[in-house]
Amino acid sequence: MDFAERVAALSALADPARLRIVDVLDAGDASPGELRTHLDLPSNLVAHHLKVLEEAGVVSRHRSHADRRRTYLRLHRERLAGLLPSVALHVRPVARVVFVCTANSARSQLAAAAWRQASPIPVTSGGTHPSSRIAPGAAAAARRHHLSLVQQRPQPLAGLLRDGDYVVTVCDAAHEELGPAAMAAREQVDLAGVTHWSVPDPVAAGSRAAFDAAYAEVAERVADLSPRLVAAT
Secondary structure, three states, X not given: OOHHHHHHHHHHOOOHHHHHHHHHHOOOOEOHHHHHHHHOOOHHHXXXXXXXXXXXXXXXXXXXXXXOOOEEEEEOHHHHOOOOHHXXXXXXXXXXXXXXXXXXXXXXXXXXXXXXXXXXXXXXXXXXXXXXXXXXXXXXXXXXXXXXXXXXXXXXXXXXXXXXXXXXXXXXXXXXXXXXXHHHHHHOOOOOEEEEOOOOOHHHHOXXXXXXXXXXXXXXXXXXXXXXXXXOO
């Protein structure tokens, strides 16, 4: 990062509200509405602060792949390297990691496979409305990237979760259908944590490039998250 980029990043963070936004997004993607609720700020202030952060390249936004009226913000940690204590690792003990998407046929399967390669913490995946089979494109992508899928077929999220699980939704539709509190309450479990990764659905595009792009995104995020979690004793 050159001097001008450092100045832009530090200037964007020189506000308590924007620093709080970065801290929230450090855990996962969030919509502007979710940020307003979490930070208890009016919409015009959130919009202003997000514009500053976007112009500095600290965050970016894209439309929900489920509800096209909604957008999600993603933090780009590489823009903050060495600048913020908030990007330092905060290790959390968890019993298991559970990746969730709607069909449990592609993104959650690839994420679980990438996790098993990166971490000794147990992993599984489930779907809010599971498909009858794993998408052929996801299976092919796993082979190309030398991954072994964790499951032979999709499985329902209902009844899957248990105490100590750390849940990662990798699908906007699943995230929008099941908020963290509703998810824990529905399953009557004490979750170690819940976060969201807004990953485009490769099944919709159907191309090799789309599945490889989905794998690349979840693999990058797995690499970032895995050092932050340790197996609960």
